[in-house]
Amino acid sequence: MAPSHFEAPTDVEAAIALLSRRPGARPLAGGTDLLVQLRLGAATPDLFVDLKRIPRLMATSLDSKGLTLGAAVPAAEIVENASIRSLWPGLVEATALIGSSQIQGRATWGGNLCNASPAADAVPAMIVCGAKIVLAGPGGEREVLIEDFTTGPGETLLERGELVVEFRVPAPAPRSADAYLRVTPRSEMDIAVVGVGVQLELDREGRVASARVALGAVAPTAVRADAAAEALVGSRLDDAALDRAAVAASTSASPIDDRRGTAAYRKSVVGVLTKRAARIAYERAQAR
Amino acid sequence: MTGTKRGSTGQIGARRKRVEDPRLLTGQGTFVDDIQLPGMLHLDFVRSTHAQARIAAIDTSEAAKCPGVVAVYTAEEIHGFVPLLPGPAELPGLRAPEHHVLANGHVRYVGEAVAAVVAEERYTARDAREAIRVDYEPLPAVTDMERALEADAPLVHEEFGSNLAFELPLGNETAAALEEADVVIQQRMLNQRVIPNTMETRGIVADYRRSDGQITVWLSTQAPHLIRSLLAELLDLPEHRLRVIAPDVGGGFGAKANLYGEEMLAVALAKQLGRPVKWIEERQEHMLATSHGRAQLAHVTLGAARDGTIRALELRILADMGAYPHIMTPLAPLQTAAVMTGCYRIPCARAEIQGVFTNTTAPDPYRGFGRAEAAYYLERAIDLLARRLDLDPIEVRRRNFIQPEEFPYSSPTGYVLESGDYEVCLRRALEKVDIGALRQQQGRLRSEGRYIGIGFASYVYRAGFPSLPKLPRTGFLKGGWESAWLRVDPMGKVTVLTGTSPHGQGLETSLAQIAADELDIDLEDVVVRHGDTASIPHGNGTMGSRSLAVGGSAVLLAAREVRHKALRLAAHHLGVEVDAVRLEAGRAFLPGHPERAISFADLADLSYSFLDLPDGMTPRLEASATFEPHNWNAPFGTHVCVVEVDVQTGEPKLLRYVAVDDCGRAVNPLIVEGQIHGGVAQGLGQALMETVVYDSEGQPLTVSFLEYATPTASDMPTLEVELTETPSPLNPLGARGVGESGTTGAPPALVNAVVDALAPFGVEHLDMPLLPERVWRVLHEAGAVR
Secondary structure, eight states, X not given: OOOSEEEOOSSHHXXXXXXXXXXXXXXXXXXXXXXXXXXXXXXXXXXXXXXXXXXXXXXXXXXXXXXXXXXXXXHHHHHTOHHHHHHOHHHHHHHTXXXXXXXXXXXXXXXXXXXXXXXXXXXXXXXXXXXXXXXXXXXXXXXXXXXXXXXXXXXXXXXTTOEEEEEEEEOOOTTEEEEEEEEOSSSSSOOOSEEEEEEEEEOTTSOXXXXXXXXXXXXXXXXXXXXXXXXXXXXXXXXXXXXXXXXXXXXXXXXXXXXXXXXXXXXXXXXXXXXXXXXXXXXXXXXX | OOOOOOOTTOOTTOOOOOTTHHHHHTTOOOOGGGOOOTTOEEEEEEEOSSSSEXXXXXXXXXXXXXXXXXXXXXXXXXXXXXXXOOOOOOOTTOOOOOOOSSOOSEEOSTTOEEEEEEESSHHHHHHHHHHOEEEEEEOOOOOOHHHHTSTTSOOSSGGGSSSEEEEEEEEOOOHHHHHHOSEEEEEEEEEEEEOOOOSSOOEEEEEEETTTTEEEEEEOOSOHHHHHHHHHHHHTOOGGGEEXXXXXXXXXXXXTSXXXXXXXXXXXXXXXXXXXXXXXXXXXXXXXXXXXXXEEEEEEEEEEOTTSOEEEEEEEEEEEEESSOOTTTTHHHHHHHHTTTTTBOOSEEEEEEEEEEOSSOOBOOOTTTTHHHHHHHHHHHHHHHHHHHTOOHHHHHHHHBXXXXXXXXXXXXXXXXXXXXXXXXXXXXXXXXTHHHHHHHHHHHHHTTOEEEEEEEEEEOOBSOOOOSOOSSTTOOXXXXXXXXXXXXXXXXXXXXXXXXXXXXXXXXHHHHHHHHHHTOOGGGEEXXXXXXXXXXXXXXXXXXXXXXXXXXXXHHHHHHHHHHHHHHHHHHHTSOGGGOEEETTEEXXXXXXXXXXXXXXXXXXXXXXXXXXXXXXXXXXXXXXEOOSSOBOOEEEEEEEEEEETTTTEEEEEEEEEEEEXXXXXXXXXXXXXXHHHHHHHHHHHHTOOOOBOTTSOBSOOSTTTSOOOOGGGOOOEEEEEEOOOOTTSTTOBOOOTTHHHHHHHHHHHHHHXXXXXXXXXXXXXXXXXXXHHHHHHHHTTSOO
């Protein structure tokens, strides 16, 4: 059943006030997950708080420190932004896999994150970029790392009355780059069976100076695979390092069997994708 | 062959853009849900959430109290004015269960209609639907055919004592031939259950006029006349006061060629309540309650000589009847048996068919109905044979092709193939893919650890059914004939009425081309109308790839008659013998005397003036015609699919897809290619990702597009389509069917390609859909990946 109330505040304070007032209030950005849940009876909000008229949530700003992006900016704007694309190609690859072209006109990073699906494509990619979010609530604002925000399927750190305001993605270091890969039965409009994000920073000799690896759809939330990342550090991405990273990624995955894939398949493929995403990130970093 | 003359306007064979598209693409189409009538009520259904259960009680009291609810119905309340649905076509020994419109105390599949609500608003009806309480006593269910035939399986229909609906052997003796064969291959192959997923779901508006008993029905259907006959017979309505309109229809794929319970109930309720009733199916309902496709399993046995000459083919087919088979459900495996020997000279062939009840939605026609299944089994079996004998699969096909001079060719299962030239399609396809270079590339890449596969499928099926002995149930399928009416208005513009009922096939364009070509006028001067039983006396609808070859031939015959009449009138007007006149480029004239001419428009105008007509000629340029094919025509072709399998993840990636298809004379090659494109996409959908999955309780797990994948444009490679034109001798157009070619060729081509790619790992067969994990698993088991 549709909620009985709909509000479209124009500033963050008003949104917080509305979200605090009713326990069943839900923020609405693109609605690409929420409206589906509503139809399936999986969500029963009594108030929609539309975020799209709040300028801060719709703003994009890029400077030498990095990107600040409103939580309600549609994916299509991100994907079509040439500067974002060249700085964080992996993050954009992941964003471009959300839904389809049409859905990307409405879908947002905020929604992809807050829906808290373990298979959300943008989330592993955000994690490896070191992205943070700003939460605003009745008690003020706080900054949280992406990997800390989701606590389980459908569960986040959001307190009552709190909402995700914006994303902050630090500018990539010199000689660093990211990549994201996933496996699905069809090329779009599908949910990742496995997703892997990798970010690598190289030293002047072409060795991996630092690495981040994050895995999607193989645990209750998107998770960092630090052991896999460490296996790459110091290497020039030789086969032995890649094999070690793949094994580490498989080991750190704790997938389940479901309709989309078995745990055995996911554990195997997460290693394959870790290697491949690392190779892509490495090539990109070399080219910088 | 009796080919058509080609007019100077050259319409036959022209790549004309579809005239219906501007309407459909700019939102100006009229679909059933666009029909709004004053006082219209909305119908909605409560559906079973159990695969098998006794209904202990249904409490409709809360729903009845919802404001805006007009009436609530269960089986009890409709008893007396809504009859049972027609049972399946009566095959020998077939056990037909009673099929109630609303479940009668017992449900047998998830999605079965249990109760109905009628309300002033659509959303009121939906809210009321949620307020109905059904008390189920769940019983064990069975959704798997092999399990259903086990002695201790739950019974779908207790009264039958088993789940076997019927058994039927077809064909001749194969035992001796298999005994003598040098090599025999055997393989169990699944042709999995799929959902048609028409873009427009089902829908109906029914309107009853009390003053004269007129009933008008707008229905998303492929066959308005057949539905009218069924409704008239079942609801005891006078057929002449029943008008069925198929407005713009967003796809059918065979699933809208049948009358459904929801539809019959809507008509009965419109009459009962005296107000228009609308029902629009939701997508989830479509996935549960519209007929499914395929759902067949076959044990394939193929025997051959050492040189690859095929001696015998045997199919043991299990065909899923669902819980309540529709009229055509049991005919699918018969279709499979009829064309099981495909393009090949196979002297011994036998099908042993078992129809099986399961606690599932009944399958029914689905693009390729029965014949696509046959092509899949055979084309896979030939690859298995080639592998076993270490022969080139191309050569095995060639060696066994029926040769052009052997037609008409009678197959051991009783189907007479009228004509064909299989070699020509195969040859063109091989040239197009450059098979020599491709195989070299395959070998080179294999040594680099990359796995390319090349898959072939040479298919033939049967299209445009002839009149069959009347099925002993209701008035369904009046015959294989088709009708056309053509009339020229006083300004010389032409209206064509067709008894086919296009719903995406582009027939408004291709049938207009046939008329324009014959009359030698501009395409813009012809309009084609269809799908209204009030203006079109009778027709048999659009299904089974019949509309162009059969319906188009009727249009051609009607246009020919009008052309002759126009020539006679012109001769009279010009004062010459009829043989002296020519009709060309929109005018009639005397060759060599350009001044002695009359335009087609003036001729048309003249035809309305009684006093200007020659003696004995009736006014107006118009004609009706019927065309009856005396056999099925046989579309054929060869598809070649090239894939690369990512052996680490199991993902098959399509590299190339070449389709060389022969539909005889192609009236509009652009539309023909579109049919191939759509069909190949749908066939690749089945091969790669589509499947209905049930859990152990019989719950379908694939009831939304979240869980049921259909391919999108981004999954398709560039399709390389080429047509060869081997005219069919069966109709004056020389046309064959084409609508089901893609879904027939694509699944075996794709699976053969993937299995070929995995040959180095000893993989011989994989069941569809080839989801990445399924491919990975077989590689994993072969030790190829960790």
